[in-house]
Amino acid sequence: MSKIADIKTNIEKGKAKLVPDLVQEALNEGGSAEDILQVMVDSMGIVGDRFSAGEIFVPEMLMAAKAMSKGVEVLKPHLVSDSASSLGTCIIGTVEGDLHDIGKNLVKMMLESAGFNMVDLGVDVSAAKFIAAVKENENVTLVACSGLLTTTMTAMKKTIQELKASGLTGFKVIVGGAPVTQEYADEIGADGFAPDAGSAAVKAQALVSASHTSSNS
Ligand code: B1M
Numbered sequence: 001m002s003k004i005a006d007i008k009t010n011i012e013k014g015k016a017k018l019v020p021d022l023v024q025e026a027l028n029e030g031g032s033a034e035d036i037l038q039v040m041v042d043s044m045g046i047v048g049d050r051f052s053a054g055e056i057f058v059p060e061m062l063m064a065a066k067a068m069s070k071g072v073e074v075l076k077p078h079l080v081s082d083s084a085s086s087l088g089t090c091i092i093g094t095v096e097g098d099l100h101d102i103g104k105n106l107v108k109m110m111l112e113s114a115g116f117n118m119v120d121l122g123v124d125v126s127a128a129k130f131i132a133a134v135k136e137n138e139n140v141t142l143v144a145c146s147g148l149l150t151t152t153m154t155a156m157k158k159t160i161q162e163l164k165a166s167g168l169t170g171f172k173v174i175v176g177g178a179p180v181t182q183e184y185a186d187e188i189g190a191d192g193f194a195p196d197a198g199s200a201a202v203k204a205q206a207l208v209s210a211s212h213t214s215s216n217s
Contacts, residue, residue: 003029004039007071011043012050014063016070023074033078037106040068044102068102072109080113087208088141090116091133093125094177095155100148103177106197107144114201116142127155127162134163140171141208144200145190147177156180157188164189172207176200 003026010018026036047064050056090111094104101123112118119137121129134140143163147156156175163173172191175184185193192207194200 004031004036007036008039008043011040011064011067011071012046014060014067016063016067019067019071020074023071027074027078033075037072037075037079040071044068065102069105072102072105076109080109082113086117087115087205088117088139089119089137090142090144090204091119091121091130091137091140092144093121093130093146094123095145095147095152095159096124096126097152097155098147098149099123100146100177103148103197104146107146107176107194107200110197110201111142111144111204114205116204127159130159131163131166131168134166134168134171141211142204143171143173144204145173145175147175147180150179153179153184156190160189172204172211174200174204174207 003022007019007022007026010022023036027033044064047056047061051058051061092104092108092111094101104120104123108118108120117139119133121133130143130145134143143159145156145159147153160173160175173189174192174194175188175190176194176196180193182193192203194203
């Protein structure tokens, strides 16, 4: 699986032009999309460690992120499946003050294949924007907030507080992102937490199905 090693190296080096072809070649060689994705996620962890150690800086992190995103585009058709069921609309975004979107985009992909109609508000999304999107879209059953920075975790808390204060009902809130824990999710009143994109889809399905069951009974 030398292609996988090449993918890792080239993501870490931020080679956005090389990564898509390498990902395609790894798939052609029989590599599983899930394994390739895991290698890519691990590479970003290494990039983060190098940033923490002062070996690389923001531009290099940005280039690595671009390389990963280009690779994910090639993987996407192999990761998502068409779901026959409809679980309603999910509003997703990275919370205010935070510009990280790779994890959020992966979660979006997985929720889409689980059967949600996705409305992606992008990054740096204020509580007011989440609320407006819940009002503007039909059949919103889930709000998904992603956050990667410890400094913006309070924005996640504010989003949940303001969603509750708005009086809007009929949806659950799921949170996640590297610094977020189940404990923190409970503390800020989120309905659910997931540590990664795959488990976010499982958790979201369970949350929304449970609320359908309870509202029908
Ligand atoms: Co930034 N950054 N960054 N960065 N960056 C981190 C997060 C950091 C850990 C790096 C480090 O210091 N080791 C650190 C945060 C420290 C902290 O707060 N504890 C950090 C910092 C400090 C910063 C800046 C402040 C740097 C600066 O300017 N001095 C700055 C902040 C800008 C801002 O947001 N306001 C900054 C900027 C950037 C770039 C823009 C250059 C770039 C982002 C580009 C982009 O996203 N388009 C970037 C990158 C690439 C990273 C690292 C290297 C990689 C992040 C990533 O994409 N990981 C990151 C280091 C690291 O993560 N170890 C780092 C891969 C991705 C798949 O994982 O997003 O964790 P992740 O998603 C996971 C799970 O968390 C989960 O599922 C995904 C996997 O399946 N998940 C959810 C995510 N959202 C979820 C939602 C859910 C459920 C699960 O439910 C709704």
